[in-house]
Amino acid sequence: MTTTIAGQVEELRAVLAEADIGQHPGELVDLLSGLEALKDTACAPQADAAVALDAGRRLQEAELGVPARRRGRGVASEIALARRESPNRGQKLLSLAKMLRTEMPNTLARSRAGELSEWRAMVLARETACLTREHREAVDAELCDDPATLAGVGTGELVARVRSRAVELDQGALVERAKRAENERRVSIRPAPDTMCYLTALLPVGQGVAAYAALTKDAEAMGMSGDPRGKGQLMADLLTARAAGLDLPEPADPAAPPGTGTGSGAGASTGTRTGSGAGVGVQGPPAAPDVPGPPAVPVTVNITLSDTALLAGGHDPALVGADGVPPQAVPAAVARLLVASTLDSTAAAWIRRLYTDPGGQLVALTSKQRFFPRGLGDYLALRDAGTCRTPYCDAPIRHLDHITPVDADGETTSENGKGACVACNHAKQAPGWREEVPDRPTHTRHTVRTRTPTGHTYYSVAPSQPGTQHRPAGQQGPASGARDPTAEDRAA
Structure with missing residues (x-):
């Protein structure tokens, strides 16, 4: 029988992989509950291992003469690779592990007992990060010393309890945290289903509310004046136009031929597998005849598709992305519409040919x-x-x-x-x-x-x-x- 903890974990995984879960409803519920507790418990030794790895690596690098500020530089990435997470997530997990081990022993105990998930432990650590060590330990003891305290408490309520207690302990710390948070304002983007994306802005509450209220007010006014777009469409188009310094597309002339558009978006480079692609603008599929599409955006966007998908009606998916924005796959039909909408407009467009070998490897440079x-x-x-x-x-x-x-x-x-x-x-x-x-x-x-x-x-x-x-x-x-x-x- 394996004696190392890593070997025992592998044996347990093998047992679970081959387990007969049965059919009795009561047993199935017990299994669901037990496995959830097992996942929560596993987070505690993971935290122990992360802290031990970090400490050992720093000691090893100190003996090698690595400057103090550079010791432990790659540990978070090692943790991320081992846990199949991003490096950013690996750094957060390492920070959480250190905090649980040194300042939040009761939270770690609840995790070790299978009563608190890693996410909820991270919420507790995040919401108390602005407090002194003494105050954080006090919140940790009040909320996690007795398992009954968190029984039936949702994550939202947990956040509210921690924030309320933090205000009572050190209101000034929360004020300072709010001031520092203003320096973290930013805009980010991530893929969404159906060839869409989420453009997210993290703003101070005053500016965020003001921006949303302005978009709402103007969208409602345009809707009342007869614009056929819905309120959400108008708010999105207003945001795009104002951010890019463009004019908002007007509703199409009802007498115009069906499918008459309002122009397209950016110039973009595209690649192909064995032939040429096409430079295209960014524009969604044609809207209804009486509803204008999104405003044209003068930013270079890359659309990479095969020659067969572009010219021969092929079905190979295309990739759409831009500088600093990882590409996402879109259906070939959508990519062809993007090409057509740009070539029919005055937007800049160009072709860049790329070549691959039969295995899909681009030609070396x-x-x-x-x-x-x-x-x-x-x-x-x-x-x-x-x-x-x-x-x-x-x-x-x-x-x-x-x-x-x-x-x-x-x-x-x-x-x-x-x-x-x-x-x-x-x-x-x-x-x-x-x-x-x-x-x-x-x-x-x-x-x-x-x-x-x-x-x-x-x-x-x-x-x-x-x-x-x-x-x-x-x-x-x-x-x-x-x-x-x-x-x-x-x-x-």
């Missing part, structure tokens, strides 16, 4: 320069679909990184280059990290092998290009993700 030139940088961004190549990281590309560093004779080539976010590029500079491009069969996609200081190995395979036939994993090399370290890996 080379350069003698120390830094990646613009053309090669564009190539890497297209090959890596605008997203950091670290497994599980969804951050947009911010750095063009040499897989084998230049000081180790790494070349500035497409084969030795990859897109990375800032955090992942910095993490690999920590002692013990190593990246390389392994040998792979011909016509397989670009692959990066990462070895962490513990000897664990992770692979990242470049996304397949539009129009590329998806092949079984065995014909494409290893899938992105983790592989247990072998003796060969550790020796290397």
Whole structure:
């Protein structure tokens, strides 16, 4: 029988994977409850392991003479890879683990007992982060010392209780936290279903309410004046037009031929598999004849689709993205509408041809320069679909990184280059990290092998290009993700 905790976990996983769950309703409910408690309990040793890994790594790097400010730089990324999370999430999990171990012992105890989820523990830590250690320990004791205190309490109510208690303990700390929060105002974007996206603004409450009220008031006024668009459509179009400094499209002339539009959006570069693509503007499918579409936006947006999808009615999905915005897949029919709407307008449009081999690998480019030139940088961004190549990281590309560093004779080539976010590029500079491009069969996609200081190995395979036939994993090399370290890996 396995004696290590890691081995016991593997044995338990094997038992659960083959378990007969039965059919009796009462037993099924008990199973659901027990498994949920098991998940919550597992978070406690995960926190213990994260803190121990961080402490051990910092001690090891101190012995190696690494400056104090750089010790532990890659630990959060190691945790993220092990837990199949993004590096940003890995840093949050490490911070939570440290806080639970040092300042919130009762919260950790409730997790260890299977009574508190990791998310709810993170909520408790987040809402008390502005308090002193003494006050945080007081809130931790009041809410988590007795298990009955949290019985039946929803997450929203839990947040309200913590905030109320925090105000009683240190109102000034919350005021200072609100002031600091203003410096965190930002705008972000993420994909939404049906070729849409969420554009989110984090604003101080006063500005946010004022902006929403202004959009609401003007949209209602336009609706009362006979505009056929709904209130939500008008608010969205007003927001887009005002943010981009454009005129809002007017309702179409009822006498105009069906399908008459209001112009299209941005110029964009597109790529193809074996032939040419087309530069296109960003515009949704044609709206109803009497309802104008979204306003045209003069920003470059890349739409990458295969020649067959563009010219021969193919069904290969296309990719739509922009600088700093990871692409998302859209149906070929939608991409063709985007192309048509732009070519029918006065928006700038151009064609950029890209070529791939039968395995979907883009044609390589080379350069003698120390830094990646613009053309090669564009190539890497297209090959890596605008997203950091670290497994599980969804951050947009911010750095063009040499897989084998230049000081180790790494070349500035497409084969030795990859897109990375800032955090992942910095993490690999920590002692013990190593990246390389392994040998792979011909016509397989670009692959990066990462070895962490513990000897664990992770692979990242470049996304397949539009129009590329998806092949079984065995014909494409290893899938992105983790592989247990072998003796060969550790020796290397």
